Amino acid sequence: MKKTGIAIAIMGLGFGLMSQGVSAADTVVKLGHVGPLTGSISHLGKDNENGALLAIEEYNAKGVTIGGKKIKFEIMGEDDQADPRAGTTVAQRLVDAEVVGVVGHLNSGTTIPASRIYHQAGIPMISPSATNPKLTQQNYAGVFRTIANDVQQGGAIGKFATGTLGAKNIAIIDDRTAYGQGLADEVEKSAKATGGKIVAREFTNDKATDFMAILTKIKAQNPDVIFFGGMDAQGGPMLRQLKQLGINAKFITGDGACSGEMLKLAGDALSGNAYCTQAGLPLDKMPGGKDFKERYKKRFNLDVQIYAPYAYDAAAAMIEAMKVADSTVPAKYLPALKAINFQGVTGNVSFDAKGDIKEGAITVYQYKDGGWNPVP
């Protein structure tokens, strides 16, 4: 372990000399970030990476001293293409590069297989966006997430549909990813438990753009509510096609399609019939949300998509834990990470025994006046 520490220090020295304006005495510590940087949801992957990057840049600017040395954090960003196989390959690459922690991955489908690789290498990982319950049910000590999981989210959606919206007949579509399917299963459970009837359960995939066939089939069942478990790239066109088929049912989708991008993609097909849910609080209602929005915009000249604040808090949690433990060695700062408790952008960051965020809230939004507005 000591040897690797020295190796990192020497490598850091090399990087430090190469990079601009950093004094040679700084020790470089690498954190990994993984998300899809190519493919249909690469905008969300980049959003996460930017969130993590903003966190380490701010810590670097403030100056962090650990073990008596001034630390410069760097992000090693990898692309998992939202593909489980690519996910494990890049996970191994990060392990080989001896990163001390990983923020990621974005999708549940890539995070779950990758978590095993990080677990075996003893590297802590925090996903800012993987909400499938299975991730933290594997009992891996170093696996955390800064977002509420789908048991909580799906439960809330099911109750909202049957309770607040008074729906009797519910149709469910998912995109067959670990995220979409997992969330849809939880919605189904919760809707059934609260008196709803599932009249159709249909499937698509995360690369599709045409949903006319399954929507036509759903239309024949005449549901009050249609739930879609998937991402905005599919959710937007799906909403347009609902309108084209003259379907007037209410449409609910989860956090993956609760984005600004969704508003653009669905365009004039949006109405007060469109709802989405988001783990945690709205960006503007997060304790540090308003300020984060401005800092993010200033640094990247982009709007926050969805999960950037969670990626920011994930990176921050690791650095805070390293400060508490006064060590950047994974095995040494992991206990501090388990017990971490600090005020992040998204709220209070602390984890339960399984690694799930404590007090993970769910907010339901409704489309109104050109944006997603929290349902009171």
Place this chain on the structure above:
Amino acid sequence: METLLQQIVNGLVVGSVYALVALGYTMVYGILGLINFAHGEVVMIGALTALQTLLILMGVAPEMAPLLKLAIAVLVAMPVCMLLGFLMERLAYRRLRGAPRLAPLITAIGMSFLLQTLAMIIWGRNYHTFPQLISTAPMQPIPGVFVTPVQVAIVIVSALVMAGLILLVTKTRLGRAMRATAENHRVAALMGVDTNAIIALTFVIGAGLAAVAGVMFASNYGIAHYAMGFMPGLKAFTAAVLGGIGNLGGAMLGGIVLGLVEAIGAGYIETMTFGFLNSSYQDIFAFVILGIVLIFRPTGLLGERVSDRA
């Protein structure tokens, strides 16, 4: 009943786009025996070029009639794609004409990655909203069956374009030269056909059709994206094989059949298998049909007229 009719409408619309893209695959295969996997990316470049043109037009002349704007966008996208098709053939495939079959195939796959990455650099990773200039407000020609003007336009435009292509290939001197080249390069060259020019022209025509398909696809779904060409490309390739690759009529038939099979498969697979299979198997359904067709007709639905391919 309405549901079945609606599924047929859905299938026809998707199938028309598949057919138009499949023509590009089948023409190139007919002449060179090459599967141009980059053809799906040409569809994408067509859609994104049209989008770029529309955005510029909306800035310069916001009060121009929407249909005129769309027409201009198509007229810009087509030459851009045609040039792209020409360059692809000239720079990448011509050099490999005598090479073993695998070399051009791998080159085509490489070309597909290259174009996708290039488009990602130019247009970014985000999804773009494609302005829906043809109305998407649903009409009900038969009560309960919803059809949008853009869907009607797609079916009509592809029918016209395909009819034009058939006329070109069967009735003109140029078409005869194409058929001759497809049959045998060397003999055609001996008869005075400039085979290099004909092959280049085949790529150019295929790319022009792909541009039209790209604009139709984007107008229908209201989105454009650098990775949007991959799935339609793959499906259109399947359609071309289903119809009998190398055969023009086959590509059209294959496209329509694939579209219908997908829509009806997704709609009825659960009922047909008594709940054993559900719509997550809709793609498999299409490939099962492909498999069955290829078992009984290894050259595809219309594949027997090998000598007539163009």
